[in-house]
Amino acid sequence: MPAQDEPLMYSTVTWERIKAEALGPECWVRNMVQRVEFLAGMNSLLSDLPHTASHLLVEIGPHSALQGPLRQIIDAHPISDPPPYSSLLTRPKDALRTFLEAAGCLSQHGCELDLAVVNNQVPQDISRLVDFPPYAWNHTEESGVINRWWYGWSNPVCAECHDCVRWIPVGEGVLLHRHQRCLL
Incomplete structure (x- = not known):
């Protein structure tokens, strides 16, 4: 089993735990090409949870799209202590608020957060792959939807x-x- 501070990541393609070293281009190609088995991957993760000291589910994405399916899978799984769920972004809530709620949930459960890295307060000698210019978002006008x-x-x-x-x-x-x- 992993060290207590090592995050767990499970593949929804292979249905097994995946290490950070395996997250290369081949892994992402496999995720795009092969069938995704979300239920099997989550059942595999939930079956391994009793062996770990503490556990949290954090969804990192543009919206908490998996909250409903996760709740159904957790309710159907014979787990005595279901893990808390948190999402970094939830529509239509303020992104800063949902991020801080997720950070608070992680902190409450003993996770150490390096906010200097999150806030990009790291040494600038790190090279970036692409230097995109900032995009000027226009938040003054609402875009209409045409049916x-x-x-x-x-x-x-x-x-x-x-x-x-x-x-x-x-x-x-x-x-x-x-x-x-x-x-x-």
């Missing part, structure tokens, strides 16, 4: 269709059973 019906109405098939009959697709439908709405 298919409105897009079909505002972008007719022919330029003369603004005054004639138009058939606009409605819903997804199967190719042979498409529904359309007639607008005069």
Whole structure:
């Protein structure tokens, strides 16, 4: 078993524990090409948890998308002490707040956090692979979502269709059973 301070990572492709040294390009190609077995990987992880001193599940991603499936898997697994779950980002919450909540959860469970590294306060002699220029995000305007019906109405098939009959697709439908709405 790993040392107490060593994080565990399980592959959802091989269903077994994976070490940091194995996280090379081959591992990521395998994750992209082979079938992902999330349930089997999580069951493998949960089966090994009683052998470890403490355990936490931290989701690192753009949203807590796996919280629901994780909860179902944990509820179905015969584990006496389910691990706490935390996500670094959760929509529509403030990213700083969710990050700090996750950091607080880790700290409460005895994990040491190196916030200097998180805040990029490390020596600058570390070379970066790519130096992207900063992107100027425009947070002053909201972007609108245009549904298919409105897009079909505002972008007719022919330029003369603004005054004639138009058939606009409605819903997804199967190719042979498409529904359309007639607008005069």
